[in-house]
Amino acid sequence: MSRTYGLTVSKLALAMAMAGVIALPAQAVDFDGYFRAGPGATSKGAARACYNLSGAGVSGAGTHYRLGNECDFYGEFGLAQTGTVDGVTYKAKVMFNEYNPGTDIGTSSSSFNQMYVEGKGFDIAPNTNFWVGKRFYGRADVHILDYKFTQLDGVGAGADSISVGGGKLGLAYFRTDNGNLGSSTTPGTRLNADLTELGVNAGGKLRLTGTYTKGDFSGGTSGYALSLQHDQENFLGLGGGNTLWVQYAQGSAGMNQNFGNLTAPSGTKGFRVVESMTWQKGALGGQGVALWETNKDATTGLKTDMISVGGRASYAIGKNFKLVGEAGYSQKKPEGSPTQKLAKFTFAPTLSTGPGFWNRPELRLYVTTAKWNSAANAGAGPAGLTGLSNGKTSGTSYGAQAEIWF
Amino acid sequence: MNSIDVRNLKRTPVGLKLLLCCGVLLGGTLPAHAGWVDSLLGKGRLQADASKASSAQRVWRIKEFTTIEMVPREAGAVENQQPAQLQSDVLREQLALVQSVGRSGRQPLFAADELAELIEPLVQALGRAGPGDDVLLLSTSRRDTGVLVGPTAITARLFVQGDNLQFIVHDARFDFYDRYRGTSAAPRFRFGSRTSAGEATLQSVGASNRRADWLSIPLRTAAPVATLPTAIPAASAGAPPVGKALDAAGADDIERRLETLKRLREKGLISEDEYQHKRKEILQLL
Numbered sequence: 001m002s003r004t005y006g007l008t009v010s011k012l013a014l015a016m017a018m019a020g021v022i023a024l025p026a027q028a029v030d031f032d033g034y035f036r037a038g039p040g041a042t043s044k045g046a047a048r049a050c051y052n053l054s055g056a057g058v059s060g061a062g063t064h065y066r067l068g069n070e071c072d073f074y075g076e077f078g079l080a081q082t083g084t085v086d087g088v089t090y091k092a093k094v095m096f097n098e099y100n101p102g103t104d105i106g107t108s109s110s111s112f113n114q115m116y117v118e119g120k121g122f123d124i125a126p127n128t129n130f131w132v133g134k135r136f137y138g139r140a141d142v143h144i145l146d147y148k149f150t151q152l153d154g155v156g157a158g159a160d161s162i163s164v165g166g167g168k169l170g171l172a173y174f175r176t177d178n179g180n181l182g183s184s185t186t187p188g189t190r191l192n193a194d195l196t197e198l199g200v201n202a203g204g205k206l207r208l209t210g211t212y213t214k215g216d217f218s219g220g221t222s223g224y225a226l227s228l229q230h231d232q233e234n235f236l237g238l239g240g241g242n243t244l245w246v247q248y249a250q251g252s253a254g255m256n257q258n259f260g261n262l263t264a265p266s267g268t269k270g271f272r273v274v275e276s277m278t279w280q281k282g283a284l285g286g287q288g289v290a291l292w293e294t295n296k297d298a299t300t301g302l303k304t305d306m307i308s309v310g311g312r313a314s315y316a317i318g319k320n321f322k323l324v325g326e327a328g329y330s331q332k333k334p335e336g337s338p339t340q341k342l343a344k345f346t347f348a349p350t351l352s353t354g355p356g357f358w359n360r361p362e363l364r365l366y367v368t369t370a371k372w373n374s375a376a377n378a379g380a381g382p383a384g385l386t387g388l389s390n391g392k393t394s395g396t397s398y399g400a401q402a403e404i405w406f
Numbered sequence: 407m408n409s410i411d412v413r414n415l416k417r418t419p420v421g422l423k424l425l426l427c428c429g430v431l432l433g434g435t436l437p438a439h440a441g442w443v444d445s446l447l448g449k450g451r452l453q454a455d456a457s458k459a460s461s462a463q464r465v466w467r468i469k470e471f472t473t474i475e476m477v478p479r480e481a482g483a484v485e486n487q488q489p490a491q492l493q494s495d496v497l498r499e500q501l502a503l504v505q506s507v508g509r510s511g512r513q514p515l516f517a518a519d520e521l522a523e524l525i526e527p528l529v530q531a532l533g534r535a536g537p538g539d540d541v542l543l544l545s546t547s548r549r550d551t552g553v554l555v556g557p558t559a560i561t562a563r564l565f566v567q568g569d570n571l572q573f574i575v576h577d578a579r580f581d582f583y584d585r586y587r588g589t590s591a592a593p594r595f596r597f598g599s600r601t602s603a604g605e606a607t608l609q610s611v612g613a614s615n616r617r618a619d620w621l622s623i624p625l626r627t628a629a630p631v632a633t634l635p636t637a638i639p640a641a642s643a644g645a646p647p648v649g650k651a652l653d654a655a656g657a658d659d660i661e662r663r664l665e666t667l668k669r670l671r672e673k674g675l676i677s678e679d680e681y682q683h684k685r686k687e688i689l690q691l692l
Contacts, residue, residue: 030469030470031553032470034587080469080470082467082468082469082470084463084466084467084468084527087462087463089465089466089467091467091470120465120467121463121465126462139590140590140591141589141590143588143589148590231591233594241589241591243589243591278585278588278589287588353555354581354584356584357588358584358585358587358588358589359584360556360584360587360588361554404554405556405583405584405587405588406553406554406555406556
């Protein structure tokens with residue numbers, strides 16, 4: 001038997017409530033996003049330089065220490081609305097982005113990077129979430145590298161939140177045309193199985209992701225990838241967390257569990273171990289990362305090893321002012337070629353809305369200095385590591401940047 | 407969030423960019439009822455509809471994070487007095503009175519638009535919960551800090567017991583968003599509990615504190631009903647109008663509120679002037 005209640009409210013209470021704290025209609029739109037922008041310079045007569053390993057073999061992705069080392073502008077802006085109809089909860093989301101590879105405003109590009117609908121509560125499977133569209137999906141990143149070691153983004157359809165063995169299972173199908181406006185000749189298919197939320201120790205959770213890819217065209221190849229990710233909260237009691245990835249890919253699958261090269265033969269293999277931790281102890285916060293990766297390209301026969309170690313730390317002088325520093329060292333060794341080396345350091349006095357490492361927005365001034373060897377210049381091509389064609393093996397850039405997420 | 411595939415970017419005319427920007431700004435600032443999905447699917451199409459809500463529904467997802475969920479009652483707790491049919495307008499008024507006390511002083515726990523979204527799902531959840539269920543509330547909102555500021559979370563547990571709505575808040579302003587955006591790791595929310603105190607400190611002139619984080623909001627039984635209704639009745643149905651001559655139960659409520667007010671003054675949570683002003687108002691109900 002249910003009871004009917006009228007809650008007791010005084011006249012004062014009613015007056016206060018009527019004064020402005022009640023009765024707005026429901027169904028607000030969620031607005032979220034991110035952007036970074038700001039001026040920077042390196043030397044007279046040249047565009048701003050950034051410092052990253054590139055070239056043949058391992059791309060260098062995952063070794064980009066970003067603080068004071070972003071020569072581009074980027075923003076993304078999303079709208080979402082959620083509602084319930086007859087017990088089924090829907091969410092529809094769109095997001096578009098704006099990208100400029102340099103400082104000038106005239107060369108920017110825009111696109112919609114998310115358009116999808118998901119729903120949960122359907123009577124055939126009330127606890128399963130179904131989705132279709134173009135979306136970000138299954139992301140896990142290291143912020144200071146601006147790199148997502150797991151990234152299932154794409155155009156697809158799937159179901160997730162399926163309870164399996166103490167965890168949650170997601171199954172998804174993705175398709176890429178890998179071309180433009182109907183002229184595609186290299187379409188591909190990807191299947192992902194993503195088992196998350198597996199409790200394995202106190203405060204620790206395991207994630208297992210499996211991937212199968214296939215290039216659906218003459219010369220297209222298949223591939224598969226596996227990723228194991230362990231997340232530990234409040235690692236070492238430092239108020240942050242720790243994430244460990246162990247990842248393997250073969251053929252046309254990528255180690256980030258997305259599409260790789262859809263023509264890569266089965267002898268193409270990659271393996272990496274990534275360790276990243278965050279902390280916030282009083283005024284001192286930060287994020288550190290260590291990476292070891294090896295790849296073999298079966299088409300060229302080139303084997304490449306790569307390591308990278310770095311971190312960013314912030315120390316709050318007061319509520320709104322932080323001193324931030326970031327240091328990183330990376331090296332890449334293509335088989336039969338000299339080892340490419342790069343070290344980078346940035347100092348950035350920063351204004352923010354709070355003293356924490358993650359508080360945003362940040363308004364930062366920065367000075368970045370970097371040193372690299374001639375092998376890194378040669379590996380990057382004729383213009384060298386900075387693209388400035390000056391043959392130098394060190395450089396300094398400075399500037400200001402705003403970064404915000406909301 | 408921060409990396410893109412440049413190969414997928416297409417040059418876009420300036421006019422379209424302007425249109426997109428305007429769309430975002432309008433979408434972010436339009437009144438709550440003017441959502442863009444409304445224009446696609448019909449106004450109000452996505453609104454929580456009490457008369458159509460599935461009786462099996464246990465989760466009400468309202469926004470990206472904001473969710474109301476029925477969960478098994480905490481272990482060892484006595485049975486709740488549910489299902490309980492609450493009046494939405496009066497529940498809204500009571501929750502609007504709840505204040506959070508923090509370093510920056512007192513402030514309303516909920517923003518007005520936030521509360522407007524929560525009330526009907528809360529009424530539905532408490533109306534469908536059984537004696538063995540608690541209701542968890544996770545509400546994230548920017549609360550008038552602007553669209554470019556990340557939301558903070560309220561995490562609470564609700565249930566009806568002793569003819570009171572029990573409202574236990576673990577966090578009143580959980581600052582989860584920056585870390586979530588920085589790490590992509592799903593935030594861990596902790597809800598109010600009967601057995602362990604949370605971080606929040608609450609007060610309300612319309613309720614009494616059982617603990618700093620736990621308010622007991624008085625209810626008056628209006629009319630028991632034999633079965634769970636299929637529709638939430640009109641707000642005023644079944645309960646005596648507020649302000650009507652008080653019966654014995656109403657006098658008890660007055661006494662409880664005066665005692666709460668006195669405690670708040672003794673703890674220094676309200677000033678002498680506030681105490682006297684509110685005491686006078688409460689006494690006028692006698």
